[in-house]
Amino acid sequence: MKSCHALGAKLLESFALDMGLATDFFTSKHNYDQQQSSVLRLLYYPSINSNEFSSNTNMRAGSHSDYGTCTFLFQKDIGGLQILLPSTLSDPGPTWLDVPVIEDGILVNVGDLFDFWTGGKFKSTQHRVVAPRTAAEAQGRFSIAYFLHPADSERLVQIPLESDTGLDAKDERSALRRFGIPADAELTAKEWLLRRLGPTYSERKAAPTQMGDVVA
């Protein structure tokens, strides 16, 4: 977990530089030693009888974006993970891209919290794990996900962007439309998580988990 957090810090430094902020702007808000909601999750998707895989259309994990700052995904041997490409004027329909299994490779997905925080400059990645399409994919699948979150008490004040003028920019920043949370809400990281997990939390009356989102 500590190594993942350290990797996250490197990435957050680059993001801060890209946004013209102090290098430690994000890292100072992701202090490993403070109370936080980062979690490392070991995932297993059971094998599917290879005679039946072609008729099985259930997703292994339905389309979703993660809640936190960003997620590191480690895949092993068995593919199936896909990300949704942003729609363009020339291709307005949904285009899913297979994420190849790259040995020692890590997929970085931006999460909703970072999207909200940066006013949509960094868009969260919609992703899913499709039903096995080949006998090889029908085997049991292991993956590891590290969900990076800020310290629970950090206030998420939306960062003003230089491009913050004009209607397009305003629309981009419509957090209310995209997340159901007003852009000026000034939630703490913990409050953000609880708001996003709200329906899952009240239905299950159990500790909230990120996978609640994945299987929804």
Ligand SMILES: O=C(O)CCC(=O)C(=O)O
């Ligand atoms: O298993 C995977 O590759 C993806 C898992 C995932 O998206 C998640 O746990 O949020």
Ligand SMILES: [Fe+2]
């Ligand atoms: Fe995910």
